[in-house]
Amino acid sequence: MNLPPVELLVSVRNCDEIAAALSGGCDLLDFKEPENGALGMVSSATLQTIEAYCENQQIKVPLSMALGELVEWQERQEIPPIPRAMRYLKLGPSQIQGIADWNARWQDVTSRIETARQKRYEWIAVAYADWEQANSISPAEVLTAAIENHCAGLLIDTFNKQGTGLLDLLSGRMLGDIIDQAHRVELKVALAGSIRFSDLESLAALQPDIIGIRGAACAGNRRTDPIQESAVRRFREQLDRQFVCRHSG
Ligand SMILES: O=C[C@H](O)COP(=O)(O)O
Numbered sequence: 001m002n003l004p005p006v007e008l009l010v011s012v013r014n015c016d017e018i019a020a021a022l023s024g025g026c027d028l029l030d031f032k033e034p035e036n037g038a039l040g041m042v043s044s045a046t047l048q049t050i051e052a053y054c055e056n057q058q059i060k061v062p063l064s065m066a067l068g069e070l071v072e073w074q075e076r077q078e079i080p081p082i083p084r085a086m087r088y089l090k091l092g093p094s095q096i097q098g099i100a101d102w103n104a105r106w107q108d109v110t111s112r113i114e115t116a117r118q119k120r121y122e123w124i125a126v127a128y129a130d131w132e133q134a135n136s137i138s139p140a141e142v143l144t145a146a147i148e149n150h151c152a153g154l155l156i157d158t159f160n161k162q163g164t165g166l167l168d169l170l171s172g173r174m175l176g177d178i179i180d181q182a183h184r185v186e187l188k189v190a191l192a193g194s195i196r197f198s199d200l201e202s203l204a205a206l207q208p209d210i211i212g213i214r215g216a217a218c219a220g221n222r223r224t225d226p227i228q229e230s231a232v233r234r235f236r237e238q239l240d241r242q243f244v245c246r247h248s249g
Contacts, residue, residue: 006204006243008236009064009190009212010227014046015053017227021217022061024232027210029059031086032066034214034223038159039066039092039126044080051083064088064124070102071095073109079116088152089113090124093142094134094159102137103145110149122152127178129169129193134159139170139178147185154182155212158193161223166193167202176206183207196221197235200242211239 010026012018013033021029031050033040042050042065054063063085067073069092082089091109096102110123125146127139139156146154156175158166166175179189191203192212203211215223217232 006208006239007210008239009210010217010232011212011214012227013042015049018053018059020227020229021232024229025236026232028062028064030064030212032214036068038157038161039068039090041066041068041080047081047083054083054085059085062087064090067091069094070106070109079113082117087122088124089121090126090155092126093128093136097135097137107149123149124153124155125151126155126157128159129156129166130159130164143178143182146187151187153188153190155190155192157212161194163194165199166191166195167199172202172206179206179208197238200238204242
């Protein structure tokens with residue numbers, strides 16, 4: 001069966017980590033500050049250095065960026081200096097359980113950002129695997145909203161970054177069902193959440209489009225430590241091995 005190769009997304013927090021992630025073999029660079037939560041946004045000062053770095057170094061891989069949690073945008077007036085090359089944006093859905101108009105608020109924030117930056121972005125809908133703990137809505141509900149809002153993709157990640165991984169929280173069957181539904185409407189699916197080598201065989205069977213990592217790309221799987229080129233490379237090699245086996249099997 002001829003399936004497109006799985007892509008590796010690595011979350012980086014600054015320019016110093018970009019080279020390590022790229023040399024290690026990542027396909028997508030995701031900007032995120034791990035000290036600020038699962039979808040923590042990097043500072044405006046860092047965003048400015050990222051913009052200059054990506055232009056000077058002619059970074060060609062697609063760029064994505066986390067904008068924090070949707071509920072944080074109720075208070076936020078200022079629009080961050082999103083680098084021009086940014087393609088994908090995402091907002092976290094924690095604390096929206098019980099907010100009847102959360103989808104309208106999401107649409108409002110995306111349109112405020114696009115108006116301010118004079119650009120249309122590709123939005124990634126985010127579902128938390130530990131959605132109850134995050135006081136969020138279920139991945140199935142996020143998928144419905146992603147389709148309604150013409151999102152470019154769906155990311156299933158973990159809110160709590162204390163070591164409980166994606167596969168500890170959602171069964172392969174449940175993930176597989178969501179991925180199949182998303183693929184039926186041509187929505188790409190990225191999986192993340194403390195993903196380790198040992199998860200890759202099970203994840204390959206589900207045929208996601210993208211695997212996203214931060215912790216596994218850092219020394220000792222500590223997601224607040226710097227990205228290590230050797231860790232990214234080892235992960236990339238294992239990813240390719242597992243997904244090729246699965247697809248040719
Ligand atoms: O989008 C990817 C996330 O940053 C994954 O982070 P993690 O592997 O540390 O859970």
